[in-house]
Amino acid sequence: LWWIKTNTPEARIELDQNIGNIYVTKGVSDTYPCIVSHIDQVQTIHSRDFQAIETKDIIFGYSPKNKRLEGFGADDKNGVWTCLECLLKYDVLKVAFFVGEEVGCVGSSKANMDFFKDVRFVIQCDRRGSNDLIASICSTEIASKDFIEATGHEQFGYHLEEGMMTDVLTLKENGLAVSALNMSCGYYDPHSDHEFTIKKDLLNCLSFVENIIENCTETYPHEYDYKMGGFYGFDDYLF
Numbered sequence: 001l002w003w004i005k006t007n008t009p010e011a012r013i014e015l016d017q018n019i020g021n022i023y024v025t026k027g028v029s030d031t032y033p034c035i036v037s038h039i040d041q042v043q044t045i046h047s048r049d050f051q052a053i054e055t056k057d058i059i060f061g062y063s064p065k066n067k068r069l070e071g072f073g074a075d076d077k078n079g080v081w082t083c084l085e086c087l088l089k090y091d092v093l094k095v096a097f098f099v100g101e102e103v104g105c106v107g108s109s110k111a112n113m114d115f116f117k118d119v120r121f122v123i124q125c126d127r128r129g130s131n132d133l134i135a136s137i138c139s140t141e142i143a144s145k146d147f148i149e150a151t152g153h154e155q156f157g158y159h160l161e162e163g164m165m166t167d168v169l170t171l172k173e174n175g176l177a178v179s180a181l182n183m184s185c186g187y188y189d190p191h192s193d194h195e196f197t198i199k200k201d202l203l204n205c206l207s208f209v210e211n212i213i214e215n216c217t218e219t220y221p222h223e224y225d226y227k228m229g230g231f232y233g234f235d236d237y238l239f
Helices: 002-007 074-089 145-150 167-173 199-215
Strands: 012-015 022-026 032-038 051-054 058-063 093-098 119-127 132-137 159-163 180-184 196-198
Touching: 002 074, 032 074, 032 167, 032 199, 074 093, 074 119, 074 196, 074 199, 119 167, 119 199, 167 180, 180 199, 196 199
Parallel strands: 032 093, 032 119, 119 180, 132 159
Antiparallel strands: 012 022, 022 093, 051 058, 058 196, 132 180
């Protein structure tokens, strides 16, 4: 909250006091591009001397005292970073930060859906790797073909893959009436002490998101049609 208030003081912030979700609106428009991310992570305990080490190519967590790698929550710090970068760059944008995604999409399941009534689409950056574009989760489509085509995903090296449970699916279940996507954002080995981020993959994700914001200026309706998929346990939630 402090970062948003300091760097984008014109943005309007709504805080859900009961749940902890954060909703940010920048600018005034009839419709808004929208990005979401989650602010919890699996790794809750770090050594006191924990550091996020950034090299030319990668970012990883490390404890000098214990001489060991420690996961630093790039799932979904990478998504949060992308949201903040876009808040800095664009005059018109909506962003939502959800709690409790890692324990069952707690925040998004109780999201204020009125916030999304005037959005054109919803993007989430919460998938491991570099080139997965998720328009179907648990065999259920979450985006229209028109929106998928309009994103220009192929020029950024993205291709369609089947996804797993995350916030955008929960929003669709709650009645989100526009297209939604999840995408790879450059983190690897999530939910482990060996988690790391490849910086060029994260930057490519940011460029892809910026391309969508700048070129997908229409609203992309999509009707949610639930289809029963398979059961996925917690160990499968490696986005």
